[in-house]
Amino acid sequence: MLTRYLFDNLATCLFAVLACMVSVQPVGLRADDGMIQEQEQQEMKYAIAIHGGAGSSPENYSPEANESRRQSMERALEIGTEVLKNGGSALDAVEQVVVFLEDDPQFNAGRGAVFNEHGSHELDASIMDGATKDVGAVAGVSRVRNPIQLARRVMTESRHVMLGGVGAENFASRQGLIMVQPNYFDTPATLQRWMQSRQRMNGQSNNEIELKIEDTGSYYGTVGCVALDSAGNLAAATSTGGMSNKSYGRIGDSPITGAGNYADNATCAVSGTGIGEQYIRHTVCYDIAAQMQYGGKSLAEAVADNLANRLDPGDGGVIAVDRDGNIVMEFSTGGMARAAADSSGRFEVLWEEQPAGAAEGG
Numbered sequence: 427m428l429t430r431y432l433f434d435n436l437a438t439c440l441f442a443v444l445a446c447m448v449s450v451q452p453v454g455l456r457a458d459d460g461m462i463q464e465q466e467q468q469e470m471k472y473a474i475a476i477h478g479g480a481g482s483s484p485e486n487y488s489p490e491a492n493e494s495r496r497q498s499m500e501r502a503l504e505i506g507t508e509v510l511k512n513g514g515s516a517l518d519a520v521e522q523v524v525v526f527l528e529d530d531p532q533f534n535a536g537r538g539a540v541f542n543e544h545g546s547h548e549l550d551a552s553i554m555d556g557a558t559k560d561v562g563a564v565a566g567v568s569r570v571r572n573p574i575q576l577a578r579r580v581m582t583e584s585r586h587v588m589l590g591g592v593g594a595e596n597f598a599s600r601q602g603l604i605m606v607q608p609n610y611f612d613t614p615a616t617l618q619r620w621m622q623s624r625q626r627m628n629g630q631s632n633n634e635i636e637l638k639i640e641d642t643g644s645y646y647g648t649v650g651c652v653a654l655d656s657a658g659n660l661a662a663a664t665s666t667g668g669m670s671n672k673s674y675g676r677i678g679d680s681p682i683t684g685a686g687n688y689a690d691n692a693t694c695a696v697s698g699t700g701i702g703e704q705y706i707r708h709t710v711c712y713d714i715a716a717q718m719q720y721g722g723k724s725l726a727e728a729v730a731d732n733l734a735n736r737l738d739p740g741d742g743g744v745i746a747v748d749r750d751g752n753i754v755m756e757f758s759t760g761g762m763a764r765a766a767a768d769s770s771g772r773f774e775v776l777w778e779e780q781p782a783g784a785a786e787g788g
């Protein structure tokens with residue numbers, strides 16, 4: 427009898443414990459799910475900004491050309507956002523965006539690069555990984571379809587950080603990158619622009635020629651992209667044909683780390699556009715990061731200080747993203763094609779002119 431009583435009660439207890447486990451388990455899972463979702467949302471934080479050159483005031487283009495360039499910027503933003511949204515790296519995002527814009531003849535990078543004084547093209551590009559501070563840069567290449575891809579190969583497949591001219595091209599072909607004839611980069615628009623620059627500079631010696639944004643051919647748009655990915659890594663990429671009618675052999679700021687391009691996970695990623703000589707003299711992109719790191723400034727303050735106090739009015743602009751995903755796109759020229767997106771849902775291409783000194787984003 428006693429045995430039977432104990433057995434019945436034990437069975438009831440076991441049943442009760444099991445029932446509890448069954449009813450508690452789903453609640454526990456739901457709580458975990460919520461935490462995981464929240465974590466994923468936090469981890470999926472990303473931000474991206476793109477520029478299409480600091481001379482690109484809408485006034486310089488027909489309404490059709492403006493619309494077509496705007497559409498390209500939008501497509502570039504979609505490409506970069508897609509990479510980041512799917513958990514891709516900032517490096518992949520900036521490279522893919524810049525490849526797309528290099529292939530678009532409407533921009534002064536890759537196809538559509540401006541002419542130098544000899545009527546040929548010399549392209550510069552660089553990419554930087556903010557996580558490792560690894561850099562890849564190429565200068566003065568004329569036969570590589572996508573200089574930014576070559577820059578990335580220099581970073582990952584060589585012992586060096588920068589290669590130039592024929593040596594860089596030989597490396598590109600050994601790497602299996604697409605090689606082109608130098609006239610691949612010609613477009614009727616850049617040819618016309620080059621002829622106008624030559625007429626304006628006709629009779630002046632090299633020293634007398636003052637570098638102004640209107641004379642640089644930046645109307646055609648150097649391109650750059652900065653991004654923060656969901657793993658918290660920053661990257662920057664910049665690519666250009668340089669300045670229209672530039673001296674043969676001239677190298678600008680775009681391939682020079684800290685001048686026209688910079689990324690450091692501790693602070694920000696920056697891409698510059700404008701008079702390259704000024705960006706080199708003032709190490710603009712690094713200075714923005716340094717003001718944040720050593721001066722405790724916000725990204726917007728560091729950018730504003732560079733445009734107001736280090737560069738001269740009209741020298742150019744920058745796009746930048748900091749490690750928290752704040753985006754700043756500022757310029758002191760008549761216009762700068764620019765676009766930004768982030769994980770909060772921001773997705774915009776900005777085309778209108780902006781009064782100098784007015785920061786955007788935050």
Ligand code: ASP
Pocket residue numbers: 479480481642643644647648666667668669677678679680686698699700701702703
């Ligand atoms: N910074 C580029 C250079 O000097 C030109 C540009 O941004 O338009 O080569």
